[in-house]
Amino acid sequence: MAPFEALYGKSYRTPLCWSEVGEKVLVGPEIVGVTTQNVQVIKSNLKAAQDRQKSLEDKHATDRKYDVGDWVFLKLSPWKGFVRFGKKGKLSPRYIGPYMIIERVSEVAYRLELPPELSKVHDVFHVSMLRHYVSDPSHVIPPQxxxxxxxxTYDEELVTLLDWKDK
Structure with missing residues (x-):
């Protein structure tokens, strides 16, 4: 007997054998008709599930379009345990930038103006890897x-204390 049958006490049902244990097993042309009906039921259930999932996804989907000259953040691909930009794991930044879009390659691909330290990275990215940057003058820190x-050598000067505690 099959492991499923040993565990549950009944044989598992497939589109070819959709009968319960003890029922009359169809042979010949009747099994073709029953199997065809079962396959049609399965297809209609799958189609209904796909339509339901698509309608839910379409409610949240948005078309993102950027113009040349816009500033965007670049999403880093999540490679677990890979040291990137000085941080590792959970503390690694999700987005870096901002970078300016210099060309629209296709409807979903954009070319970015990357700094020299990212010269080994290809400069064309999919729109899903980008997030719009709204400029704010307070984000820019002037160099001291x-x-x-x-x-x-140089003398380090304390800018501000973020947190402290006594032990």
């Missing part, structure tokens, strides 16, 4: 002048 000593 750095005074280098004669022995090629």
């Amino acid at each position: 002048p750095l005074e280098i000593n004669s022995d090629l």
